[in-house]
Amino acid sequence: MTLFDVKAGVLLLPDNALSFDSTETTLGGYEMSYKRVLTNLEVDLLKYNLPNLLIRQNFVDFQTGLGFKYSYSMYRQSLPGQWPQNPPGYNYQLYLSPRLIEGNINQSLLFQWSPRIYSYLQFNYGRAFITAYKTRQGPRYLSQEGYTYSIALGTKILAHAGKKLKEGYGIEIKYYCAHFDDFPDPHNLSPITNLDFSSLAISLTFNGITGGNPTHGDVAKNLYRSGDFIAAKANFESFIQQNPKHPRKFKAEWLIARSAAQIPYQEVNLAQEFITAEDYSKAAQYLNSAAVAEYPELTDSIAQKYAKITQWFIASMDSLLHNNRVDLAEQMLINIRTLNLPNNTGLYDQYWSEIYFHRGAIFAEYRNWEKALSFFDQALQKNPALRERIDPWTLKIVAGFIEDANLSVDQKNVTFALESLRKATALRPEILSITKEPIETLEQGIAYLREQAALEKLKASIEATRSPAKPVGFTLQIGMTQAEIRRVLGEPFYQKSLDTVNQQRYELWIYQMDKSGDTHLYFRNQILSKIEKF
16 A cells, blocks of 8 residues: 655656647747746645455556645746736736646556666546736636646665555656646636647656565575575465465475475485584485475485584594593484484494493492393393404402402491302303302302201200300300400300301301390301301
Protein backbone atom coordinates (compact mmCIF):
# COMPACT_ATOMS: atom_id res chain seq x y z
CA MET A 1 0.00 0.00 0.00
CA THR A 2 1.27 3.45 -0.96
CA LEU A 3 0.31 5.90 1.77
CA PHE A 4 1.31 8.96 -0.23
CA ASP A 5 3.21 9.78 -3.38
CA VAL A 6 4.45 13.34 -3.91
CA LYS A 7 5.64 14.45 -7.35
CA ALA A 8 7.27 17.73 -8.35
CA GLY A 9 8.34 18.60 -11.88
CA VAL A 10 7.67 20.58 -14.99
CA LEU A 11 5.25 20.36 -17.89
CA LEU A 12 6.00 22.03 -21.21
CA LEU A 13 2.94 23.19 -23.11
CA PRO A 14 3.06 22.60 -26.84
CA ASP A 15 3.86 25.58 -29.07
CA ASN A 16 0.33 25.33 -30.48
CA ALA A 17 -1.29 25.17 -27.07
CA LEU A 18 -3.38 28.28 -27.80
CA SER A 19 -6.20 28.55 -30.34
CA PHE A 20 -7.81 31.86 -31.33
CA ASP A 21 -11.08 33.02 -32.74
CA SER A 22 -9.31 34.15 -35.90
CA THR A 23 -6.52 32.63 -37.94
CA GLU A 24 -4.95 36.04 -38.16
CA THR A 25 -4.63 36.40 -34.36
CA THR A 26 -1.30 35.51 -32.77
CA LEU A 27 0.47 35.98 -29.46
CA GLY A 28 3.95 37.21 -30.09
CA GLY A 29 6.80 35.57 -28.10
CA TYR A 30 4.74 32.63 -26.86
CA GLU A 31 6.74 30.31 -29.05
CA MET A 32 9.61 30.67 -26.55
CA SER A 33 9.80 27.48 -24.48
CA TYR A 34 10.43 29.14 -21.12
CA LYS A 35 7.13 30.99 -21.46
CA ARG A 36 5.28 27.71 -21.89
CA VAL A 37 6.80 25.88 -18.89
CA LEU A 38 4.40 25.00 -16.07
CA THR A 39 5.41 23.93 -12.60
CA ASN A 40 3.75 20.62 -11.85
CA LEU A 41 2.85 19.41 -8.33
CA GLU A 42 0.98 16.15 -7.68
CA VAL A 43 -0.06 14.12 -4.66
CA ASP A 44 -1.47 10.55 -4.77
CA LEU A 45 -3.04 9.17 -1.61
CA LEU A 46 -3.93 5.74 -0.22
CA LYS A 47 -3.10 3.59 -3.22
CA TYR A 48 -4.14 0.05 -2.34
CA ASN A 49 -3.89 -3.29 -4.11
CA LEU A 50 -7.61 -4.10 -4.26
CA PRO A 51 -7.37 -7.09 -6.68
CA ASN A 52 -5.13 -8.84 -4.16
CA LEU A 53 -8.18 -9.25 -1.95
CA LEU A 54 -9.59 -11.60 -4.57
CA ILE A 55 -6.46 -13.23 -5.99
CA ARG A 56 -3.43 -13.38 -3.74
CA GLN A 57 -0.28 -13.08 -5.77
CA ASN A 58 2.96 -11.15 -5.49
CA PHE A 59 4.09 -11.03 -9.09
CA VAL A 60 2.68 -7.54 -9.75
CA ASP A 61 0.66 -5.03 -7.72
CA PHE A 62 -2.47 -3.30 -9.01
CA GLN A 63 -2.85 -0.21 -6.84
CA THR A 64 -5.87 2.03 -6.97
CA GLY A 65 -5.79 5.49 -5.40
CA LEU A 66 -6.85 9.11 -5.46
CA GLY A 67 -4.78 11.99 -6.80
CA PHE A 68 -4.57 15.76 -6.81
CA LYS A 69 -2.71 17.84 -9.41
CA TYR A 70 -1.78 21.52 -9.44
CA SER A 71 0.02 23.00 -12.46
CA TYR A 72 0.73 26.69 -12.95
CA SER A 73 2.89 29.01 -15.00
CA MET A 74 5.41 31.10 -13.12
CA TYR A 75 5.74 33.43 -16.13
CA ARG A 76 3.23 36.21 -16.75
CA GLN A 77 2.88 36.81 -20.47
CA SER A 78 1.86 40.38 -21.36
CA LEU A 79 -1.06 40.71 -23.72
CA PRO A 80 -0.78 42.42 -27.11
CA GLY A 81 -1.86 46.08 -27.11
CA GLN A 82 -4.91 45.43 -29.29
CA TRP A 83 -6.27 42.83 -26.83
CA PRO A 84 -8.43 43.84 -23.88
CA GLN A 85 -6.13 44.63 -20.96
CA ASN A 86 -8.56 44.83 -18.01
CA PRO A 87 -11.49 42.80 -16.76
CA PRO A 88 -14.85 44.59 -16.92
CA GLY A 89 -15.40 46.88 -13.99
CA TYR A 90 -11.80 46.65 -12.77
CA ASN A 91 -8.56 48.37 -13.51
CA TYR A 92 -6.54 45.17 -13.08
CA GLN A 93 -3.89 44.37 -15.64
CA LEU A 94 -4.49 40.97 -17.28
CA TYR A 95 -1.68 38.51 -18.02
CA LEU A 96 -1.59 35.14 -19.73
CA SER A 97 -0.63 32.64 -17.00
CA PRO A 98 -2.37 29.24 -17.38
CA ARG A 99 -3.23 27.23 -14.29
CA LEU A 100 -4.77 23.76 -13.88
CA ILE A 101 -6.29 22.14 -10.78
CA GLU A 102 -7.29 18.50 -11.06
CA GLY A 103 -8.69 15.67 -8.98
CA ASN A 104 -8.32 12.13 -10.32
CA ILE A 105 -8.56 8.46 -9.70
CA ASN A 106 -5.51 6.45 -10.69
CA GLN A 107 -4.57 2.86 -11.30
CA SER A 108 -0.94 1.72 -11.01
CA LEU A 109 0.70 -1.47 -12.18
CA LEU A 110 3.86 -2.13 -10.11
CA PHE A 111 6.63 -4.64 -10.73
CA GLN A 112 9.40 -5.05 -8.15
CA TRP A 113 12.73 -5.92 -9.69
CA SER A 114 14.57 -6.35 -6.42
CA PRO A 115 13.98 -5.66 -2.71
CA ARG A 116 14.93 -2.01 -3.31
CA ILE A 117 13.84 -1.18 -6.87
CA TYR A 118 10.46 -1.24 -8.52
CA SER A 119 8.89 0.28 -11.63
CA TYR A 120 5.32 1.24 -12.33
CA LEU A 121 2.92 2.19 -15.06
CA GLN A 122 0.13 4.52 -13.95
CA PHE A 123 -3.15 5.57 -15.60
CA ASN A 124 -5.04 8.64 -14.40
CA TYR A 125 -8.56 9.80 -15.14
CA GLY A 126 -9.69 13.08 -13.68
CA ARG A 127 -11.69 16.24 -13.77
CA ALA A 128 -9.80 19.54 -14.11
CA PHE A 129 -10.54 23.24 -13.76
CA ILE A 130 -8.32 25.69 -15.66
CA THR A 131 -7.87 29.44 -16.00
CA ALA A 132 -5.90 31.29 -18.69
CA TYR A 133 -5.63 34.82 -17.28
CA LYS A 134 -4.48 36.20 -13.97
CA THR A 135 -3.95 39.62 -12.41
CA ARG A 136 -1.34 40.88 -10.05
CA GLN A 137 -4.03 41.28 -7.42
CA GLY A 138 -4.93 37.58 -7.61
CA PRO A 139 -8.26 37.11 -9.41
CA ARG A 140 -8.22 34.79 -12.43
CA TYR A 141 -10.30 34.92 -15.56
CA LEU A 142 -11.13 32.90 -18.64
CA SER A 143 -11.90 29.54 -17.03
CA GLN A 144 -13.00 26.13 -18.30
CA GLU A 145 -13.61 22.61 -17.00
CA GLY A 146 -13.04 19.24 -18.59
CA TYR A 147 -11.88 15.64 -18.27
CA THR A 148 -8.22 14.68 -18.40
CA TYR A 149 -6.26 11.53 -19.11
CA SER A 150 -2.65 10.68 -18.51
CA ILE A 151 -0.23 7.78 -18.53
CA ALA A 152 3.00 7.74 -16.52
CA LEU A 153 6.04 5.50 -16.33
CA GLY A 154 8.31 5.68 -13.30
CA THR A 155 10.96 3.94 -11.23
CA LYS A 156 11.66 4.17 -7.53
CA ILE A 157 14.45 3.16 -5.20
CA LEU A 158 13.36 2.19 -1.70
CA ALA A 159 15.23 3.17 1.41
CA HIS A 160 15.11 0.95 4.51
CA ALA A 161 14.14 -2.10 2.48
CA GLY A 162 12.83 -4.84 4.72
CA LYS A 163 11.15 -2.50 7.19
CA LYS A 164 7.40 -2.11 7.49
CA LEU A 165 7.39 1.54 6.35
CA LYS A 166 9.73 2.49 3.54
CA GLU A 167 10.29 5.70 1.66
CA GLY A 168 10.91 5.70 -2.06
CA TYR A 169 12.78 8.14 -4.28
CA GLY A 170 12.40 8.14 -8.03
CA ILE A 171 11.65 9.78 -11.34
CA GLU A 172 8.54 9.77 -13.49
CA ILE A 173 7.73 10.66 -17.09
CA LYS A 174 4.09 11.36 -17.87
CA TYR A 175 2.12 12.08 -21.03
CA TYR A 176 -0.77 14.35 -20.19
CA CYS A 177 -3.87 14.63 -22.36
CA ALA A 178 -6.05 17.65 -21.47
CA HIS A 179 -7.71 19.77 -24.15
CA PHE A 180 -10.06 22.60 -23.19
CA ASP A 181 -12.28 24.09 -25.90
CA ASP A 182 -14.71 26.97 -26.18
CA PHE A 183 -13.84 29.18 -23.27
CA PRO A 184 -17.00 30.91 -22.04
CA ASP A 185 -16.20 34.61 -22.58
CA PRO A 186 -19.36 36.72 -22.26
CA HIS A 187 -17.33 39.95 -21.92
CA ASN A 188 -15.06 39.27 -24.89
CA LEU A 189 -11.93 39.50 -22.76
CA SER A 190 -9.78 37.42 -25.06
CA PRO A 191 -9.54 36.04 -28.58
CA ILE A 192 -8.34 32.74 -27.02
CA THR A 193 -10.89 29.98 -27.54
CA ASN A 194 -8.94 26.79 -26.71
CA LEU A 195 -6.06 25.82 -24.43
CA ASP A 196 -4.31 22.48 -24.87
CA PHE A 197 -2.35 21.07 -21.91
CA SER A 198 -1.48 17.85 -23.75
CA SER A 199 2.27 17.36 -23.37
CA LEU A 200 5.06 15.52 -21.58
CA ALA A 201 5.87 16.12 -17.93
CA ILE A 202 8.87 14.97 -15.95
CA SER A 203 8.88 14.82 -12.13
CA LEU A 204 10.96 13.78 -9.20
CA THR A 205 8.95 11.63 -6.81
CA PHE A 206 8.92 10.75 -3.15
CA ASN A 207 6.53 8.34 -1.46
CA GLY A 208 5.85 6.33 1.67
CA ILE A 209 4.95 2.69 1.16
CA THR A 210 4.08 -0.25 3.36
CA GLY A 211 4.49 -3.87 2.37
CA GLY A 212 6.68 -4.75 -0.54
CA ASN A 213 8.80 -6.98 1.69
CA PRO A 214 9.99 -10.26 0.20
CA THR A 215 7.60 -13.17 0.73
CA HIS A 216 8.76 -16.69 1.43
CA GLY A 217 8.45 -17.22 -2.31
CA ASP A 218 10.72 -14.25 -3.08
CA VAL A 219 13.26 -15.36 -0.51
CA ALA A 220 13.09 -18.90 -1.83
CA LYS A 221 13.78 -17.78 -5.41
CA ASN A 222 16.79 -15.74 -4.33
CA LEU A 223 18.11 -18.66 -2.32
CA TYR A 224 17.58 -20.99 -5.26
CA ARG A 225 19.49 -18.67 -7.57
CA SER A 226 22.34 -18.38 -5.05
CA GLY A 227 22.65 -22.17 -4.80
CA ASP A 228 21.30 -22.59 -1.27
CA PHE A 229 18.85 -25.34 -2.21
CA ILE A 230 18.29 -26.51 1.38
CA ALA A 231 16.96 -23.13 2.52
CA ALA A 232 15.17 -22.57 -0.81
CA LYS A 233 13.21 -25.81 -0.47
CA ALA A 234 12.17 -24.94 3.09
CA ASN A 235 11.00 -21.45 2.04
CA PHE A 236 9.09 -22.74 -0.99
CA GLU A 237 7.28 -25.22 1.26
CA SER A 238 6.44 -22.46 3.73
CA PHE A 239 5.21 -20.29 0.86
CA ILE A 240 2.83 -23.01 -0.35
CA GLN A 241 1.62 -23.66 3.17
CA GLN A 242 0.75 -19.99 3.62
CA ASN A 243 -0.65 -19.55 0.11
CA PRO A 244 -2.25 -22.88 -0.89
CA LYS A 245 -4.23 -21.25 -3.73
CA HIS A 246 -1.53 -18.96 -5.07
CA PRO A 247 -1.52 -18.83 -8.90
CA ARG A 248 2.21 -19.57 -8.97
CA LYS A 249 1.95 -22.56 -6.66
CA PHE A 250 2.74 -24.95 -9.51
CA LYS A 251 6.09 -23.22 -10.12
CA ALA A 252 6.94 -23.34 -6.42
CA GLU A 253 6.25 -27.10 -6.42
CA TRP A 254 8.46 -27.52 -9.48
CA LEU A 255 11.28 -25.58 -7.82
CA ILE A 256 10.89 -27.69 -4.67
CA ALA A 257 11.53 -30.80 -6.75
CA ARG A 258 14.50 -29.15 -8.46
CA SER A 259 15.90 -28.05 -5.10
CA ALA A 260 15.51 -31.53 -3.62
CA ALA A 261 17.47 -32.98 -6.53
CA GLN A 262 20.33 -30.52 -5.93
CA ILE A 263 20.45 -30.78 -2.14
CA PRO A 264 22.80 -33.83 -1.96
CA TYR A 265 25.41 -31.94 -4.02
CA GLN A 266 25.09 -28.93 -1.72
CA GLU A 267 25.37 -31.16 1.36
CA VAL A 268 28.63 -32.63 0.10
CA ASN A 269 30.01 -29.13 -0.48
CA LEU A 270 28.86 -28.01 2.98
CA ALA A 271 30.49 -31.08 4.51
CA GLN A 272 33.80 -30.07 2.95
CA GLU A 273 33.43 -26.54 4.31
CA PHE A 274 32.79 -27.84 7.83
CA ILE A 275 35.74 -30.24 7.55
CA THR A 276 37.92 -27.27 6.63
CA ALA A 277 36.50 -25.41 9.64
CA GLU A 278 37.15 -28.55 11.79
CA ASP A 279 33.47 -28.87 12.68
CA TYR A 280 33.37 -32.61 12.04
CA SER A 281 30.01 -33.13 13.70
CA LYS A 282 28.24 -30.86 11.20
CA ALA A 283 30.26 -32.34 8.36
CA ALA A 284 29.16 -35.87 9.28
CA GLN A 285 25.51 -34.81 9.48
CA TYR A 286 25.60 -33.43 5.94
CA LEU A 287 27.46 -36.48 4.62
CA ASN A 288 24.95 -38.84 6.21
CA SER A 289 22.11 -36.91 4.61
CA ALA A 290 23.81 -36.83 1.20
CA ALA A 291 24.53 -40.56 1.34
CA VAL A 292 20.80 -41.33 1.64
CA ALA A 293 20.27 -40.08 -1.92
CA GLU A 294 22.67 -42.75 -3.23
CA TYR A 295 23.90 -40.67 -6.16
CA PRO A 296 26.62 -42.76 -7.86
CA GLU A 297 28.57 -39.66 -8.88
CA LEU A 298 28.83 -38.60 -5.22
CA THR A 299 29.91 -41.96 -3.78
CA ASP A 300 33.67 -41.40 -4.07
CA SER A 301 33.49 -37.83 -2.79
CA ILE A 302 31.42 -38.85 0.24
CA ALA A 303 33.79 -41.75 1.01
CA GLN A 304 36.82 -39.44 0.84
CA LYS A 305 35.26 -36.99 3.26
CA TYR A 306 34.25 -39.78 5.64
CA ALA A 307 37.89 -40.89 5.52
CA LYS A 308 39.05 -37.38 6.51
CA ILE A 309 36.73 -37.41 9.53
CA THR A 310 37.97 -40.88 10.49
CA GLN A 311 41.59 -39.73 10.23
CA TRP A 312 40.84 -36.81 12.52
CA PHE A 313 39.13 -39.16 14.97
CA ILE A 314 42.07 -41.59 15.03
CA ALA A 315 44.60 -38.80 15.54
CA SER A 316 42.55 -37.25 18.34
CA MET A 317 41.98 -40.54 20.16
CA ASP A 318 45.65 -41.54 19.90
CA SER A 319 46.69 -38.16 21.32
CA LEU A 320 44.27 -38.37 24.25
CA LEU A 321 45.23 -41.93 25.16
CA HIS A 322 48.93 -41.16 24.80
CA ASN A 323 48.52 -38.35 27.33
CA ASN A 324 46.40 -40.57 29.66
CA ARG A 325 43.33 -38.33 29.21
CA VAL A 326 41.09 -41.37 29.37
CA ASP A 327 37.93 -39.54 30.46
CA LEU A 328 38.09 -37.17 27.48
CA ALA A 329 38.83 -40.09 25.16
CA GLU A 330 35.77 -41.95 26.45
CA GLN A 331 33.55 -38.87 25.99
CA MET A 332 34.88 -38.37 22.47
CA LEU A 333 34.18 -42.00 21.62
CA ILE A 334 30.61 -41.66 22.92
CA ASN A 335 30.12 -38.50 20.84
CA ILE A 336 31.62 -39.94 17.66
CA ARG A 337 29.23 -42.88 17.80
CA THR A 338 26.33 -40.44 17.40
CA LEU A 339 27.75 -39.30 14.04
CA ASN A 340 26.95 -42.71 12.50
CA LEU A 341 30.17 -42.91 10.51
CA PRO A 342 30.00 -46.02 8.28
CA ASN A 343 32.26 -49.08 8.57
CA ASN A 344 33.89 -48.02 11.84
CA THR A 345 32.52 -50.58 14.32
CA GLY A 346 35.85 -52.40 14.49
CA LEU A 347 37.67 -49.12 15.07
CA TYR A 348 35.27 -48.17 17.86
CA ASP A 349 35.78 -51.57 19.55
CA GLN A 350 39.52 -51.11 19.29
CA TYR A 351 39.40 -47.79 21.13
CA TRP A 352 36.90 -49.04 23.68
CA SER A 353 39.36 -51.87 24.44
CA GLU A 354 42.15 -49.31 24.85
CA ILE A 355 40.04 -47.26 27.24
CA TYR A 356 39.16 -50.35 29.30
CA PHE A 357 42.82 -51.40 29.27
CA HIS A 358 43.91 -47.99 30.58
CA ARG A 359 41.28 -48.08 33.32
CA GLY A 360 42.33 -51.60 34.29
CA ALA A 361 45.95 -50.53 34.52
CA ILE A 362 45.02 -47.54 36.70
CA PHE A 363 43.03 -49.69 39.13
CA ALA A 364 45.83 -52.23 39.21
CA GLU A 365 48.28 -49.47 40.19
CA TYR A 366 45.96 -48.57 43.05
CA ARG A 367 45.76 -52.27 44.06
CA ASN A 368 42.02 -52.50 43.37
CA TRP A 369 42.41 -55.95 41.88
CA GLU A 370 38.74 -56.73 41.35
CA LYS A 371 38.05 -53.49 39.40
CA ALA A 372 41.23 -53.99 37.40
CA LEU A 373 40.21 -57.51 36.38
CA SER A 374 36.72 -56.29 35.45
CA PHE A 375 38.07 -53.67 33.02
CA PHE A 376 40.63 -56.07 31.58
CA ASP A 377 37.82 -58.55 30.89
CA GLN A 378 35.85 -55.82 29.03
CA ALA A 379 38.96 -54.93 27.05
CA LEU A 380 39.37 -58.56 25.96
CA GLN A 381 35.72 -58.77 24.93
CA LYS A 382 36.20 -55.81 22.59
CA ASN A 383 39.63 -56.84 21.32
CA PRO A 384 40.96 -60.37 22.10
CA ALA A 385 44.30 -59.35 20.56
CA LEU A 386 45.05 -57.37 23.75
CA ARG A 387 45.65 -60.59 25.73
CA GLU A 388 49.41 -60.34 25.25
CA ARG A 389 49.38 -56.88 26.86
CA ILE A 390 46.94 -57.88 29.59
CA ASP A 391 48.69 -61.12 30.66
CA PRO A 392 51.57 -59.32 32.43
CA TRP A 393 48.99 -57.28 34.34
CA THR A 394 47.17 -60.51 35.20
CA LEU A 395 50.32 -61.89 36.76
CA LYS A 396 50.78 -58.66 38.68
CA ILE A 397 47.21 -58.91 39.98
CA VAL A 398 47.73 -62.54 41.02
CA ALA A 399 50.93 -61.56 42.81
CA GLY A 400 49.00 -58.74 44.43
CA PHE A 401 46.32 -61.11 45.73
CA ILE A 402 48.97 -63.42 47.13
CA GLU A 403 50.78 -60.47 48.65
CA ASP A 404 47.52 -59.32 50.23
CA ALA A 405 46.99 -62.82 51.56
CA ASN A 406 50.45 -62.91 53.14
CA LEU A 407 49.91 -59.44 54.56
CA SER A 408 46.63 -60.60 56.07
CA VAL A 409 48.39 -63.52 57.67
CA ASP A 410 51.03 -61.20 59.02
CA GLN A 411 48.25 -59.08 60.47
CA LYS A 412 46.77 -62.20 62.19
CA ASN A 413 43.84 -62.32 59.78
CA VAL A 414 44.12 -65.84 58.42
CA THR A 415 40.49 -65.90 57.31
CA PHE A 416 40.88 -62.79 55.10
CA ALA A 417 44.06 -64.27 53.64
CA LEU A 418 42.19 -67.41 52.68
CA GLU A 419 39.32 -65.36 51.21
CA SER A 420 41.77 -63.25 49.16
CA LEU A 421 43.34 -66.31 47.61
CA ARG A 422 39.97 -67.88 46.88
CA LYS A 423 38.67 -64.66 45.31
CA ALA A 424 41.76 -64.35 43.13
CA THR A 425 41.31 -67.88 41.92
CA ALA A 426 37.59 -67.42 41.26
CA LEU A 427 38.16 -64.25 39.21
CA ARG A 428 41.06 -65.73 37.28
CA PRO A 429 40.88 -69.55 37.18
CA GLU A 430 44.14 -69.77 35.26
CA ILE A 431 46.07 -68.77 38.42
CA LEU A 432 44.84 -71.84 40.27
CA SER A 433 48.21 -73.46 39.75
CA ILE A 434 49.76 -70.61 41.72
CA THR A 435 47.20 -70.27 44.50
CA LYS A 436 46.22 -73.88 44.93
CA GLU A 437 49.02 -74.79 47.33
CA PRO A 438 48.63 -71.78 49.69
CA ILE A 439 44.85 -72.28 49.80
CA GLU A 440 45.16 -75.96 50.60
CA THR A 441 47.80 -75.29 53.25
CA LEU A 442 45.60 -72.73 55.03
CA GLU A 443 42.50 -74.91 54.79
CA GLN A 444 44.29 -78.03 55.98
CA GLY A 445 46.02 -76.18 58.78
CA ILE A 446 42.81 -74.70 60.16
CA ALA A 447 40.92 -77.99 59.77
CA TYR A 448 43.69 -79.98 61.43
CA LEU A 449 43.95 -77.62 64.34
CA ARG A 450 40.19 -77.73 64.90
CA GLU A 451 40.15 -81.53 64.70
CA GLN A 452 42.95 -81.88 67.19
CA ALA A 453 41.30 -79.37 69.47
CA ALA A 454 38.14 -81.46 69.53
CA LEU A 455 40.07 -84.63 70.41
CA GLU A 456 42.01 -82.99 73.16
CA LYS A 457 38.86 -81.45 74.55
CA LEU A 458 37.30 -84.87 74.76
CA LYS A 459 40.37 -86.26 76.41
CA ALA A 460 40.51 -83.43 78.89
CA SER A 461 36.90 -83.95 79.75
CA ILE A 462 37.55 -87.57 80.52
CA GLU A 463 40.56 -86.84 82.64
CA ALA A 464 38.76 -83.91 84.30
CA THR A 465 41.84 -81.86 83.80
CA ARG A 466 41.24 -78.23 84.40
CA SER A 467 43.33 -75.24 83.68
CA PRO A 468 43.69 -72.50 86.23
CA ALA A 469 40.87 -70.00 86.39
CA LYS A 470 41.32 -66.85 84.38
CA PRO A 471 43.05 -64.30 86.57
CA VAL A 472 41.03 -61.26 87.52
CA GLY A 473 41.76 -58.20 85.33
CA PHE A 474 43.47 -60.18 82.59
CA THR A 475 42.13 -59.91 78.99
CA LEU A 476 43.34 -61.90 76.01
CA GLN A 477 44.22 -59.69 73.02
CA ILE A 478 45.23 -60.44 69.43
CA GLY A 479 48.94 -59.88 69.01
CA MET A 480 50.03 -61.25 72.41
CA THR A 481 53.02 -63.56 72.43
CA GLN A 482 52.96 -67.09 73.67
CA ALA A 483 55.33 -66.12 76.50
CA GLU A 484 52.92 -63.37 77.73
CA ILE A 485 49.98 -65.77 77.79
CA ARG A 486 51.91 -68.64 79.37
CA ARG A 487 53.22 -66.34 82.11
CA VAL A 488 49.64 -65.46 83.16
CA LEU A 489 47.60 -68.56 82.32
CA GLY A 490 50.23 -71.21 82.55
CA GLU A 491 50.42 -74.17 80.27
CA PRO A 492 47.30 -74.99 78.20
CA PHE A 493 45.62 -78.30 78.79
CA TYR A 494 45.91 -78.88 75.02
CA GLN A 495 48.55 -77.77 72.56
CA LYS A 496 49.07 -78.61 68.87
CA SER A 497 51.32 -77.16 66.13
CA LEU A 498 51.71 -77.34 62.31
CA ASP A 499 54.66 -76.26 60.13
CA THR A 500 53.90 -75.38 56.46
CA VAL A 501 56.14 -75.64 53.43
CA ASN A 502 56.56 -71.88 53.30
CA GLN A 503 58.11 -71.87 56.78
CA GLN A 504 55.00 -70.75 58.62
CA ARG A 505 54.16 -72.26 62.02
CA TYR A 506 50.58 -72.50 63.23
CA GLU A 507 49.64 -73.54 66.79
CA LEU A 508 46.45 -74.14 68.76
CA TRP A 509 46.30 -73.76 72.55
CA ILE A 510 43.15 -74.62 74.52
CA TYR A 511 42.39 -73.27 77.99
CA GLN A 512 39.35 -74.04 80.14
CA MET A 513 38.94 -70.59 81.62
CA ASP A 514 35.66 -71.27 83.49
CA LYS A 515 32.68 -73.58 83.50
CA SER A 516 31.09 -71.84 80.52
CA GLY A 517 33.39 -73.54 77.99
CA ASP A 518 36.82 -73.70 76.41
CA THR A 519 38.89 -70.93 74.88
CA HIS A 520 40.85 -71.73 71.69
CA LEU A 521 43.89 -69.62 70.96
CA TYR A 522 45.42 -69.70 67.46
CA PHE A 523 49.02 -68.65 66.93
CA ARG A 524 51.04 -67.87 63.84
CA ASN A 525 54.75 -67.82 64.44
CA GLN A 526 54.18 -67.57 68.26
CA ILE A 527 51.82 -64.54 67.90
CA LEU A 528 48.12 -64.78 68.88
CA SER A 529 46.08 -64.28 65.70
CA LYS A 530 42.61 -65.57 66.58
CA ILE A 531 40.46 -66.31 69.66
CA GLU A 532 37.46 -68.67 69.69
CA LYS A 533 35.21 -69.74 72.59
CA PHE A 534 33.21 -72.99 72.68
